[in-house]
Amino acid sequence: MKIRYFDHAATTAVKQEVLKEMIAYFSLEYGNASSLYSIGRSNKRVLENSREKVAKVLNCKPKEVYFTSCGSESDNLAIKGIAKAHKNKGKHIITTKIEHPAVLNTCKSLEKEGYSVTYLNVNKDGIISLEELKDSIREDTILISIMFANNEIGSIQPIDKIGLLAREKKVIFHTDCVQAIGNEKVDVKSLNIDMLSLSAHKFYGPKGVGALYIKEGIEFEKIQDGGHQEKNKRAGTENIAGIVGLAKAIEIANNNLEMYNKKIKGLRDYYINEISKNIKDIRLNGGIEKRLSGNANIGFKGVSGEQLLLELDKVGICTSTGSACSSGSPEPSHVLTAIGCPKEYIQGSLRVTFGEENTKEDVDYLIKNLVLILNRI
Numbered sequence: 001m002k003i004r005y006f007d008h009a010a011t012t013a014v015k016q017e018v019l020k021e022m023i024a025y026f027s028l029e030y031g032n033a034s035s036l037y038s039i040g041r042s043n044k045r046v047l048e049n050s051r052e053k054v055a056k057v058l059n060c061k062p063k064e065v066y067f068t069s070c071g072s073e074s075d076n077l078a079i080k081g082i083a084k085a086h087k088n089k090g091k092h093i094i095t096t097k098i099e100h101p102a103v104l105n106t107c108k109s110l111e112k113e114g115y116s117v118t119y120l121n122v123n124k125d126g127i128i129s130l131e132e133l134k135d136s137i138r139e140d141t142i143l144i145s146i147m148f149a150n151n152e153i154g155s156i157q158p159i160d161k162i163g164l165l166a167r168e169k170k171v172i173f174h175t176d177c178v179q180a181i182g183n184e185k186v187d188v189k190s191l192n193i194d195m196l197s198l199s200a201h202k203f204y205g206p207k208g209v210g211a212l213y214i215k216e217g218i219e220f221e222k223i224q225d226g227g228h229q230e231k232n233k234r235a236g237t238e239n240i241a242g243i244v245g246l247a248k249a250i251e252i253a254n255n256n257l258e259m260y261n262k263k264i265k266g267l268r269d270y271y272i273n274e275i276s277k278n279i280k281d282i283r284l285n286g287g288i289e290k291r292l293s294g295n296a297n298i299g300f301k302g303v304s305g306e307q308l309l310l311e312l313d314k315v316g317i318c319t320s321t322g323s324a325c326s327s328g329s330p331e332p333s334h335v336l337t338a339i340g341c342p343k344e345y346i347q348g349s350l351r352v353t354f355g356e357e358n359t360k361e362d363v364d365y366l367i368k369n370l371v372l373i374l375n376r377i
């Protein structure tokens, strides 16, 4: 059966052009970038070239880019790295109620170590209040960590304004940008971002490789002991093949932002319109304006989202009931809860995220089957 994939917020397939660039580094060009002989030195150059490519997209200096193993590691490193280095200044961190578990659970673990965390509310569209943020900043606040775009409902935060406020109050600002890279233009300078997490597998790069941007001059401590890789900030032999893939994927994504957004927004809006016309008692979770172009999260009243997902899977359609990280858990989504979604809709929520390989025909197939299933169950 042909697979129709509508779960691009969970992961994406590696692009052929990306894979092609990576292949050599698994077995032909296998040198350790820290080794001093030529096949090590040449991989060191490849590593630094990749860093330059990422820096160009983010508009930062290459030396401000640190490679990691994934988005979750970047989030851990950012938050714990700041917490550790600034604990004498203060132990207060501000984040939101709708962060990815990589941020939320990192904050929870710091709470156990005596840090205090403010979890900002969001409105029905999934957007924070700048007033509430401003009022939450204290003398001992060392970090604001607010995601660029949400993985469940696609809501996009006013990052420029948050950046300005953080700058004004002299608080370090980290953003989990894992969902936004490849979808939104991200310029760390003009947005006043101090730290930013990204992950290759969310923008048609390989799994198991990510990066953290850390603005020059920010005091920061490593959280993993070992060798001196990544300027002594992240120990571990560099994943050259993965890093080459990440750099190639971010470069392609950045060159195609406009066309890509136009395409997936067209499919997304078509899907939402058709479902609205054909199904009663639905609600779009999150606002439509400040939302990632490829995200549709719709609550179907009184049905089980999980049952929908499984029925769709039987006809070759991949979707999600929320975040991949929390599916399988009986807890209602913390994001849908935070936006005030009524219980009878939370249960029946289905996240559909569009991407590169989707066609209008695929979307028609999705709509047809979803309507059939909803009429049956």
Ligand SMILES: *Cc1c(COP(=O)(O)O)cnc(C)c1O
Residues within 6 Å of the ligand: 009, 010, 069, 070, 071, 072, 073, 075, 100, 102, 147, 149, 150, 151, 176, 177, 178, 179, 199, 200, 201, 202, 208, 210
């Ligand atoms: C996927 C995701 C992560 C985790 O990235 P991994 O590379 O899978 O560890 C973190 N934050 C957000 C918003 C994500 O969507």
